[in-house]
Amino acid sequence: MMLGARALAIAGRAQVRGAATEAAERQAVGRSTYAALESRLNLQFGDRGLMERVCTHRSAAGSGEASNERLQWVGKRVLNLQVGEHLERTYPNMTVEMLQDVQHGSFGLSSLAEVGRHFGMQPALRWRSTVKEEPGVGATKVLGKAVQALVGAIYKDRGPAAARDFVRRHILSRPVDTETVLQIKNPRVLLAQLMQRKGMERPVARILKETGRFTSSPVFIVGVFSGVKMVGMGFGSSLRMAEHRAAKDALIKYYAKEIKDLPPASDQDAAEEAELSFFEAKDRERAQA
Amino acid sequence: MVSFRLPNVLNAVIKAHLDEFVRPAKPKNGVGAFVFPCRKLVFNYCERSGSSRAMLEYLQTRAVQFARDNPQIEVIVQPRPSRHPIVRAFYTNGQQRTKCVRRCTVDEIPEVVKSLRDHSGHRLRRWNKYVLSDTPSVRGIYSPFHTSEVHVISDQKPRN
Numbered sequence: 001m002m003l004g005a006r007a008l009a010i011a012g013r014a015q016v017r018g019a020a021t022e023a024a025e026r027q028a029v030g031r032s033t034y035a036a037l038e039s040r041l042n043l044q045f046g047d048r049g050l051m052e053r054v055c056t057h058r059s060a061a062g063s064g065e066a067s068n069e070r071l072q073w074v075g076k077r078v079l080n081l082q083v084g085e086h087l088e089r090t091y092p093n094m095t096v097e098m099l100q101d102v103q104h105g106s107f108g109l110s111s112l113a114e115v116g117r118h119f120g121m122q123p124a125l126r127w128r129s130t131v132k133e134e135p136g137v138g139a140t141k142v143l144g145k146a147v148q149a150l151v152g153a154i155y156k157d158r159g160p161a162a163a164r165d166f167v168r169r170h171i172l173s174r175p176v177d178t179e180t181v182l183q184i185k186n187p188r189v190l191l192a193q194l195m196q197r198k199g200m201e202r203p204v205a206r207i208l209k210e211t212g213r214f215t216s217s218p219v220f221i222v223g224v225f226s227g228v229k230m231v232g233m234g235f236g237s238s239l240r241m242a243e244h245r246a247a248k249d250a251l252i253k254y255y256a257k258e259i260k261d262l263p264p265a266s267d268q269d270a271a272e273e274a275e276l277s278f279f280e281a282k283d284r285e286r287a288q289a
Numbered sequence: 290m291v292s293f294r295l296p297n298v299l300n301a302v303i304k305a306h307l308d309e310f311v312r313p314a315k316p317k318n319g320v321g322a323f324v325f326p327c328r329k330l331v332f333n334y335c336e337r338s339g340s341s342r343a344m345l346e347y348l349q350t351r352a353v354q355f356a357r358d359n360p361q362i363e364v365i366v367q368p369r370p371s372r373h374p375i376v377r378a379f380y381t382n383g384q385q386r387t388k389c390v391r392r393c394t395v396d397e398i399p400e401v402v403k404s405l406r407d408h409s410g411h412r413l414r415r416w417n418k419y420v421l422s423d424t425p426s427v428r429g430i431y432s433p434f435h436t437s438e439v440h441v442i443s444d445q446k447p448r449n
Contacts, residue, residue, distance in 0.1 A: 173321025
């Protein structure tokens with residue numbers, strides 16, 4: 001149990017503040033930083049120095065000190081497994097190349113660095129930039145790797161179930177911006193091919209609404225139809241742009257269709273399910289026969 | 290005659306660095322898990338000056354209990370000679386807030402500390418919109434008072 005007393009560092013007891021600048025003092029990192037970080041994430045590691053090790057990049061690790069390299073190696077694989085399973089289950093219509101893009105784009109090092117910043121891990125990191133003149137270069141990658149190392153540490157210290165729970169609550173709960181990640185450059189061609197593959201009627205674009213056609217700022221709202229069913233809708237200042245957006249919308253709606261998970265049924269739910277019946281008393285025996 | 294197509298270098302480069310082009314999703318604290326925003330509280334005091342007397346008493350009597358009750362916050366106590374006593378809070382979004390407690394009594398300091406602890410860290414700003422949405426629409430949010438349909442649950446057959 002991390003007591004707050006351990007977190008209370010009476011810093012001025014022995015030393016006199018001398019040449020050390022105020023800024024350096026404020027950013028000083030000690031054992032209390034890692035204890036507070038653990039507590040903020042609701043983790044209780046069995047190994048006391050584990051959180052410090054998670055935040056130590058190999059560029060800062062001395063010869064004797066352990067770095068987060070091995071934890072990061074394991075953690076990256078644990079994290080990518082959870083993310084991959086979740087994406088495969090959530091997006092049934094995506095191709096595997098798209099799934100790979102979504103995983104790389106939305107759950108890659110930059111996104112993990114954002115997660116790490118949200119945790120408050122950035123000031124707790126111990127690392128050194130390879131470029132001496134610019135100490136900030138590489139910060140994002142190092143922070144992203146530290147988050148992977150954190151997942152690895154949870155996996156090793158508290159087990160796979162705890163790691164899965166951590167990833168699900170902190171990382172998989174964030175919304176995925178599928179439109180930016182999928183990067184559809186040729187929506188018309190892709191949509192025509194897709195509809196041909198699915199045996200649907202060929203796409204037809206129709207103007208739904210328009211305003212200001214001969215002015216300097218027209219707005220067209222165009223829908224792309226397959227027969228009588230509208231599959232996508234887009235706006236634009238020209239008909240061509242509106243059609244482009246409508247085709248893109250149709251593709252996003254198809255490929256990024258999400259399956260929203262119901263919460264997994266627990267054993268208690270299963271027992272309750274077996275007992276509960278909506279039939280009235282007279283029909284119940286016949287129903288259970 | 291061997292013919293080859295040049296690889297599309299730009300697309301390959303973009304795909305390889307996709308995680309830098311895609312803007313990562315904005316953190317929604319509380320969705321999935323809650324991360325306490327206040328990460329560090331620094332108490333600065335002066336041993337000798339009179340304005341720090343209330344702060345010194347707070348540190349001697351109540352600060353340890355506060356630190357025990359809030360294990361997620363790193364509590365630092367530093368002497369800062371010949372200066373007024375301050376409490377400085379650091380938040381996970383990189384912001385800081387400082388409050389000088391020179392004029393506070395011993396009973397007022399815990400309130401100051403509590404307000405700094407409970408702050409989200411975001412700068413004070415004026416919210417001009419009364420609805421913030423991930424899926425904004427020109428038509429606005431749903432209002433049950435502005436629909437023409439009336440939904441009635443009854444055992445009568447619906448009249449078409």
